[in-house]
Amino acid sequence: xxxxxxxxxxxxxxxxxxxxxxxxxxxxxxxxxxxxxxxxxxxxxxxxxxxxxxxxxxxxxxxxxxxxxxxxxxxxxxxxxxxxxxxxxxxxxxxxxxxxxxxxxxxxxxxxxxxxxxxxxxxxxxxxxxxxxxxxxxxxxxxxxxxxxxxxxxxxxxxxxxxxxxxxxxxxxxxxxxxxxxxxxxxxxxxxxxxxxxxxxxxxxxxxxxxxxxxxxxxxxxxxxxxxxxxxxxxxxxxxxxxxxxxxxxxxxxxxxxxxxxxxxxxxxxxxxxxxxxxxxxxxxxxxxxxxxxxxxxxxxxxxxxxxxxxxxxxxxxxxxxxxxxxxxxxxxxxxxxxxxxxxxxxxxxxxxxxxxxxxxxxxxxxxxxxxxxxxxxxxxxxxxxxxxxxxxxxxxxxxxxxxxxxxxxxxxx
Amino acid sequence: xxxxxxxxxxxxxxxxxxxxxxxxxxxxxxxxxxxxxxxxxxxxxxxxxxxxxxxxxxxxxxxxxxxxxxxxxxxxxxxxxxxxxxxxxxxxxxxx
Numbered sequence: 001x002x003x004x005x006x007x008x009x010x011x012x013x014x015x016x017x018x019x020x021x022x023x024x025x026x027x028x029x030x031x032x033x034x035x036x037x038x039x040x041x042x043x044x045x046x047x048x049x050x051x052x053x054x055x056x057x058x059x060x061x062x063x064x065x066x067x068x069x070x071x072x073x074x075x076x077x078x079x080x081x082x083x084x085x086x087x088x089x090x091x092x093x094x095x096x097x098x099x100x101x102x103x104x105x106x107x108x109x110x111x112x113x114x115x116x117x118x119x120x121x122x123x124x125x126x127x128x129x130x131x132x133x134x135x136x137x138x139x140x141x142x143x144x145x146x147x148x149x150x151x152x153x154x155x156x157x158x159x160x161x162x163x164x165x166x167x168x169x170x171x172x173x174x175x176x177x178x179x180x181x182x183x184x185x186x187x188x189x190x191x192x193x194x195x196x197x198x199x200x201x202x203x204x205x206x207x208x209x210x211x212x213x214x215x216x217x218x219x220x221x222x223x224x225x226x227x228x229x230x231x232x233x234x235x236x237x238x239x240x241x242x243x244x245x246x247x248x249x250x251x252x253x254x255x256x257x258x259x260x261x262x263x264x265x266x267x268x269x270x271x272x273x274x275x276x277x278x279x280x281x282x283x284x285x286x287x288x289x290x291x292x293x294x295x296x297x298x299x300x301x302x303x304x305x306x307x308x309x310x311x312x313x314x315x316x317x318x319x320x321x322x323x324x325x326x327x328x329x330x331x332x333x334x335x336x337x338x339x340x341x342x343x344x345x346x347x348x349x350x351x352x353x354x355x356x357x358x359x360x361x362x363x364x365x366x367x368x369x370x371x372x373x374x375x376x377x378x379x380x381x382x383x384x385x386x387x388x389x390x391x392x393x394x395x396x397x398x399x400x401x402x403x404x405x406x407x408x409x410x411x412x413x414x
Numbered sequence: 415x416x417x418x419x420x421x422x423x424x425x426x427x428x429x430x431x432x433x434x435x436x437x438x439x440x441x442x443x444x445x446x447x448x449x450x451x452x453x454x455x456x457x458x459x460x461x462x463x464x465x466x467x468x469x470x471x472x473x474x475x476x477x478x479x480x481x482x483x484x485x486x487x488x489x490x491x492x493x494x495x496x497x498x499x500x501x502x503x504x505x506x507x508x509x510x
Contacts, residue, residue: 099425160425198427205430213437215420223424 002246003181009172012140012179013105013165014039016147018049019187023074023194026065028056030084031117032107032169037079059084063091063104070100071208073199075151079105081169083112085123095162096131096224098209101154101194103147104132106166107173110359118360119169121270121322125333127164128299131224133231134164135297136270141179143167145250148182148191149242153234155194159227166298168321170360171271182246190245231300253302254309258284259291264375265310265349267338268319269295272363276319279368288372295334303341310338311347315375321357329353330388352378356391367391434483440467444487446502450478454499461491461500 005015014036017025027037043049052069056062059080069076080088085106095102110120124134133154137143143165150163167173198206212220236252243249255273258280259265266276273294283290293309293316295302310316318339320332327336331353342348354371357363370391378385420437455478462470462478469485472478480491492500 097425098427198424207428207430208425210426210428210435211438211440212422212426213420215418216422216426216437219419219422220426 002183002186004178005181006176006178007140008035008174008176009137009140009143009167010036010105010107010174011039012144012181013147014043015181016144017051017077017103018043019182019184020075020148020151020191021193022051022077024052024054024066024069024076026054026056026062026069026076026078028059028062028080028084030059030081032109032119032173033079033081033084033105035173036105036107059088060091063088063095063102066102066104067091067095067098067100070095070102071098071200073194073196073201075155075194076100076102077104078102079107081107082109082117082123086111086126089127092127092130092132092162094209097220099160100162101151101160101196102162103150103154104162104164105147106134106164107169108166109169116359117169118358119171119271119321120358120360121166121168121320121333122324124164124166125298125322125324128333131228132162132164132299133159133228133297134166134299135295137165137167137172138271138273138294139172139179140177141248142250143172144179144181145242145246145248148187149235149238151194152191152238152242153231155196156234157197159231159234160196161224161227161231166270168271171274171362180248186245190242228300232302232304235297235300250296253295253297253305255292255294255296256309257292257294259293259309259312261289262291262313263289263379264315264317264372265290265313266292266319266368266371267295267306267310267316267334268292268321269298269334270321272319272321272357275363275365276368279365279372282365283369283372288376290372290375298334298337301337301341306338306341307345310342310349311345313349315352315379316349317352317354317371317375319357319363319371320353320355321363323355323358331355335388350378350382350384352384353388354391355389363391439483440486441483444482444485445505446487446489447482447505447508448480448485448487448489448491449501449503450480451499451501452477454497456497456499458496460494460496464490464494466490 054065066076066078106124108124110116137146147165154163239252276292318335320334324333335353467484469481
């Protein structure tokens with residue numbers, strides 16, 4: 001029987017890893033990732049979980065340990081946050097290139113300097129081009145469920161790619177929530193034991209990750225490109241099967257909220273979707289025809305799904321909780337990706353970029369209201385009034401008093 | 415005309431042991447060459463264990479030698495040698 005639990009996103013992932021019967025976990029402390037390693041250590045010590053835990057001397061070593069373990073045929077996990085993500089950078093492409101489906105948990109956090117412990121997607125977005133499959137969980141339940149789905153997708157013999165279970169630091173990693181821990185029998189049915197075709201084995205020795213000739217490189221990169229596109233079909237298949245076995249149904253790529261008759265839509269990913277939904281309820285009362293599209297996968301990017309969904313709306317406001325200084329159109333990474341995905345789609349909406357929720361700041365109702373107000377004015381004008389808006393900093397309303405007026409107007413019943 | 419690429423197995427995973435691969439010759443990367451003093455060498459094979467490119471060979475009658483086709487001149491062998499038997503000599507000191 002599934003068990004109702006109260007815990008954080010990190011205990012939820014520890015539960016997923018326990019149910020997945022992982023063989024090796026490589027650790028190195030950095031907040032907010034640290035709690036999952038403490039949780040695993042506790043479970044191993046008290047005998048509820050059997051797993052080899054190896055402590056690295058840094059994140060680079062940590063990911064290398066997981067890489068080696070996976071090469072030897074282990075179901076291996078690791079994880080990190082913030083500058084830990086960037087310290088391990090050299091390891092990401094080799095892990096994906098040698099097709100080792102390790103799973104990493106990234107409880108995201110802003111990059112230094114200065115040392116800001118707050119949540120931001122910037123750390124995890126820096127490794128988007130390295131061949132890992134990943135997306136953001138909005139709460140503890142989804143973190144647990146994503147972890148199981150990611151193992152299943154990444155370890156598929158046709159895929160064999162590493163995965164990142166990304167989640168907003170603190171909002172998901174540290175806030176206690178209710179979630180359901182599935183039954184071991186259900187998980188065993190969904191996730192068979194990892195059994196790779198190639199592994200380091202003294203009885204059948206192979207070389208993994210050798211030096212190659214330049215002429216051999218492009219075909220290997222082509223393989224990774226092709227397989228990343230194949231992941232999309234696998235996501236649809238696995239999400240559907242997950243729903244049948246565990247009873248929790250997810251939209252495979254994009255979750256829509258109150259979009260039926262919407263003219264305007266927020267496009268975002270991660271935990272701020274929770275606040276966004278409640279802000280939309282107020283905005284609906286105030287007469288704004290607005291909804292939300294939450295992107296569940298960042299790599300592979302769900303461009304086909306967005307191409308089908310977004311033309312229904314007139315304005316799409318992409319909310320970035322990360323930075324990309326000097327990026328085109330003044331937006332962040334997510335808005336750049338959405339604009340690229342929509343570039344050739346007929347009837348696409350006007351896509352507006354917003355940056356908010358940096359450094360662990362909550363995106364408040366008022367900020368969502370301000371964004372809605374700006375989208376409304378874009379809708380009225382039929383064109384972008386300002387390209388790239390940092391909410392509360394440089395929005396086209398002149399002066400804070402006008403922004404505040406817009407917020408108040410947008411939330412009459414609050 | 416389309417380029418001809420070399421076909422590679424899945425993730426470039428190849429059968430082992432594979433000490434010679436003509437496609438991987440990197441000898442011209444090196445500017446310092448390891449030279450072993452066979453008088454001092456105790457044949458402890460520490461260099462053999464540490465060489466990251468499997469360039470150290472050992473034969474019963476001939477002792478330690480280096481496969482210079484793959485040696486990148488990193489100097490690890492010289493650093494780990496417990497008796498200081500491996501020198502690093504500039505490539506330009508050699509005719510070949």
